[in-house]
Amino acid sequence: MSVELIHTSLASGLDGGSGYTVAGRTGGMPAAMSDALSRLSGLPPAWNDATREEKILCAFRRVECAGQSLSVVSRITPSGMDYTGRANRLSHHRVIDARVMSESDPAALLEDDALWRQEWVGAARELSGGILPARLARDDAPLHTWEREFGDAGFAASVLDIIMKSGIGVWLVVPAMSKRLRLAAEMMSLLPQKQRWQFTFATRPVAPGSESSVKICFVDEREPELAAHSAASAWILRVGVGALAAQPVGELADRARHGRGHELANDKANAREAGGQIQWSPPAKLAAPHEPELCDTPQASAMQVGAVERAKNLGEVVIQVRRVAEPSSSSGVWKWFAMAFILIAALVWLAVKSGGTL
Amino acid sequence: MRVGVYDWFMPVHLSLATHPLFREPRELMERVHCPSCRVSFAPSEVLFVAEDARLVGDPVAGPAQQLRFLPTRFDVGGAALDPEGARCTRVACPRCRIEFPRAMIELPSAFISVVGAPGCGKSHLLAAMTWGLRRERARAGACMVDTEPKLNARLHRDENILFGAPDSNEIVRLAKTEISGDALLYRTVRVKGKEETLPLPLIFTLHTGAQALGELTNSELDMAAPTKHEASLVVLYDNAGEHFLPGADESTQPVTRHLSQSRAILFVFDPTQDPRFRAAVGMSENGGANIRQDLVLTETFTRVRHHRSRHAADDLDVPLILVLSKADAWSKAVNIDLSVDPYLPSGGLDFAALKKMDHALRPLLEGACPEFMTAVRAASSRVLIVPCSALGPCATADVGADVGADIGAGVTRGVGVRPSQIRPQWASVALLASLPLEVDAIQNASLWI
Numbered sequence: 001m002s003v004e005l006i007h008t009s010l011a012s013g014l015d016g017g018s019g020y021t022v023a024g025r026t027g028g029m030p031a032a033m034s035d036a037l038s039r040l041s042g043l044p045p046a047w048n049d050a051t052r053e054e055k056i057l058c059a060f061r062r063v064e065c066a067g068q069s070l071s072v073v074s075r076i077t078p079s080g081m082d083y084t085g086r087a088n089r090l091s092h093h094r095v096i097d098a099r100v101m102s103e104s105d106p107a108a109l110l111e112d113d114a115l116w117r118q119e120w121v122g123a124a125r126e127l128s129g130g131i132l133p134a135r136l137a138r139d140d141a142p143l144h145t146w147e148r149e150f151g152d153a154g155f156a157a158s159v160l161d162i163i164m165k166s167g168i169g170v171w172l173v174v175p176a177m178s179k180r181l182r183l184a185a186e187m188m189s190l191l192p193q194k195q196r197w198q199f200t201f202a203t204r205p206v207a208p209g210s211e212s213s214v215k216i217c218f219v220d221e222r223e224p225e226l227a228a229h230s231a232a233s234a235w236i237l238r239v240g241v242g243a244l245a246a247q248p249v250g251e252l253a254d255r256a257r258h259g260r261g262h263e264l265a266n267d268k269a270n271a272r273e274a275g276g277q278i279q280w281s282p283p284a285k286l287a288a289p290h291e292p293e294l295c296d297t298p299q300a301s302a303m304q305v306g307a308v309e310r311a312k313n314l315g316e317v318v319i320q321v322r323r324v325a326e327p328s329s330s331s332g333v334w335k336w337f338a339m340a341f342i343l344i345a346a347l348v349w350l351a352v353k354s355g356g357t358l
Numbered sequence: 359m360r361v362g363v364y365d366w367f368m369p370v371h372l373s374l375a376t377h378p379l380f381r382e383p384r385e386l387m388e389r390v391h392c393p394s395c396r397v398s399f400a401p402s403e404v405l406f407v408a409e410d411a412r413l414v415g416d417p418v419a420g421p422a423q424q425l426r427f428l429p430t431r432f433d434v435g436g437a438a439l440d441p442e443g444a445r446c447t448r449v450a451c452p453r454c455r456i457e458f459p460r461a462m463i464e465l466p467s468a469f470i471s472v473v474g475a476p477g478c479g480k481s482h483l484l485a486a487m488t489w490g491l492r493r494e495r496a497r498a499g500a501c502m503v504d505t506e507p508k509l510n511a512r513l514h515r516d517e518n519i520l521f522g523a524p525d526s527n528e529i530v531r532l533a534k535t536e537i538s539g540d541a542l543l544y545r546t547v548r549v550k551g552k553e554e555t556l557p558l559p560l561i562f563t564l565h566t567g568a569q570a571l572g573e574l575t576n577s578e579l580d581m582a583a584p585t586k587h588e589a590s591l592v593v594l595y596d597n598a599g600e601h602f603l604p605g606a607d608e609s610t611q612p613v614t615r616h617l618s619q620s621r622a623i624l625f626v627f628d629p630t631q632d633p634r635f636r637a638a639v640g641m642s643e644n645g646g647a648n649i650r651q652d653l654v655l656t657e658t659f660t661r662v663r664h665h666r667s668r669h670a671a672d673d674l675d676v677p678l679i680l681v682l683s684k685a686d687a688w689s690k691a692v693n694i695d696l697s698v699d700p701y702l703p704s705g706g707l708d709f710a711a712l713k714k715m716d717h718a719l720r721p722l723l724e725g726a727c728p729e730f731m732t733a734v735r736a737a738s739s740r741v742l743i744v745p746c747s748a749l750g751p752c753a754t755a756d757v758g759a760d761v762g763a764d765i766g767a768g769v770t771r772g773v774g775v776r777p778s779q780i781r782p783q784w785a786s787v788a789l790l791a792s793l794p795l796e797v798d799a800i801q802n803a804s805l806w807i
Contacts, residue, residue, distance in 0.1 A: 018475070019599050235414075
């Protein structure tokens with residue numbers, strides 16, 4: 001079951017307080033978890049002419065709660081006026097469990113607007129929870145957003161390399177109007193699905209070093225918090241400067257520039273050059289059979305959406321298999337059947353020859 | 359610099375006396391209280407903040423902060439040298455390692471807490487009162503300047519929004535104070551392996567007497583070296599109202615523990631959030647924003663008692679300035695006039711006018727909000743009631759339509775102001791009344807209950 005918490009300004013919250021308070025949370029949530037999530041709810045002030053979209057903070061963080069490490073995906077967005085007539089914000093946090101981690105990635109979850117509340121209507125109340133659908137970013141496409149913003153998508157690989165080596169979090173300064181969440185999602189797509197949950201990130205500044213800090217913040221160059229720190233700080237990264245001055249090289253950088261399809265095409269071309277012998281290898285992950293669920297409830301429809309998404313993601317894998325297997329005229333299954341038949345026949349013949357009777 | 363003939367023949371011992379090495383030792387405070395974590399320490403324990411760009415990262419202050427260190431090397435001017443030899447002047451608390459103004463180890467400090475329920479107008483009031491004192495030093499009889507402007511950045515942001523463009527008709531509004539995540543309001547540190555989120559205070563140097571009244575010429579009015587006996591520091595705290603609600607005092611987020619050090623508490627009471635007060639003055643419904651402000655006051659003084667380790671029966675003896683905010687909305691209905699600030703012609707507060715106002719408002723509150731006045735009597739034996747309007751009678755404007763595009767669905771009705779119409783009324787009075795010297799002066803002025 002999905003565990004979530006909504007924190008916003010209300011005249012009366014779920015715990016009785018007014019102002020910024022818990023508006024909704026999954027029933028049975030421990031108080032310690034509720035407090036820990038509430039502490040993640042602040043939205044840093046933005047620059048003067050920031051649009052609503054630019055003010056949104058999307059983050060994947062890990063927090064300690066009662067000796068347990070929680071993986072929390074949050075979306076904090078400006079949300080109308082509160083009961084006092086002042087600008088309000090709404091923080092929606094989801095605690096991610098092992099099931100969701102096995103089939104989704106955090107940036108893809110955040111990119112799906114349908115999973116996140118934009119406003120809170122009505123009184124504070126407990127939420128029933130539900131099942132979070134799977135969302136997984138494609139891993140075979142070139143990183144177009146990185147290429148557009150930085151001129152070379154390979155910088156995603158360089159940044160990833162720095163984060164892996166860095167003990168503390170880093171801030172990557174991105175040009176104004178950049179799609180920061182897309183940058184995060186594209187960078188994540190360079191990693192295998194399971195590793196995507198090892199990289200915490202935020203699309204607005206989060207002070208490094210704190211419990212709720214992240215490995216990488218995508219910080220707009222207009223952020224007021226940026227001015228408070230020395231531009232020479234080693235943890236503030238700018239493309240073309242310092243650690244990101246050199247042109248990115250390596251396999252990962254190539255993949256960022258051309259996508260996985262490019263690698264596969266290269267493999268295919270190499271194989272043809274080698275004499276037309278196609279090496280078949282089973283795909284890393286096969287599609288699990290999936291029955292569409294038909295139900296009228298919103299949760300079920302959300303699940304259905306998730307199933308479609310899952311099937312779409314897995315479809316990429318199937319396409320990949322077809323491409324590799326294309327030159328072969330016969331299907332591999334018949335080979336296995338033939339081999340099994342020959343093996344059984346040989347065993348029977350040996351048994352008969354050694355004096356056994358049928 | 360011109361060198362006179364006398365300087366050439368000045369005796370050696372006189373020449374040395376002017377050298378920094380041989381000047382009179384600075385008089386320091388015996389103990390200093392950290393304005394963020396409240397721990398008390400001797401000036402000799404103060405840590406310095408490294409200036410060399412290579413010395414980034416501190417185990418307590420955080421990896422993005424410059425290293426804090428106890429200096430062992432100094433230059434001839436007495437400034438500490440960091441491990442790379444850079445001259446350091448900034449200082450930090452030995453416990454939480456949050457930077458504070460160096461003046462805190464040289465001048466006495468008075469901590470003043472601004473307290474109130476969410477939405478009662480604390481941030482507007484703070485911006486208006488400090489702006490007023492910056493501008494009206496002669497009338498107010500006191501002059502306040504930022505001790506270190508960088509540390510008051512958050513207040514400057516609010517002051518700029520409200521007073522930065524006095525001719526502007528563009529509607530502006532202050533953001534609701536965040537409970538976490540605003541780097542100008544809070545700092546998270548790791549003390550003994552445990553994270554703590556601490557408040558960043560607003561710190562001012564207060565000048566009173568001849569300097570403040572402008573009797574000295576500008577060249578003599580040197581803020582960098584104020585006359586010791588006429589200067590002190592005022593440390594103000596502006597928390598989100600949510601932090602004062604019952605149950606919000608957490609050990610991981612001890613952002614209201616400054617109450618234990620407070621010389622005075624400014625409790626901002628918003629009459630428009632009290633349904634009985636609204637009824638008494640004939641105001642319309644406010645859409646359901648009714649908050650039990652008596653509980654917030656009781657919670658505040660309970661925390662003061664707990665953090666000062668005082669017996670339940672002890673009198674706390676903390677002056678309580680009860681600030682009745684948003685007076686522009688209700689002052690006409692109760693026949694009080696705030697158009698004239700209560701200052702004496704010679705400068706300073708007019709205690710008689712304050713007393714008169716206090717006596718005019720007390721029966722109103724006793725009648726409309728008896729439960730709140732009961733909480734007030736239980737909280738402190740020294741109470742002064744001061745009305746104020748941070749924005750003035752003409753400034754409030756309905757801006758729901760203007761900001762709707764930005765905020766999407768769920769818009770109720772937003773309230774903003776036009777800077778050209780802002781005329782604060784009595785905004786600085788409450789702060790002046792709570793300033794250290796003034797509190798002492800008026801505590802026997804029969805103003806208190």
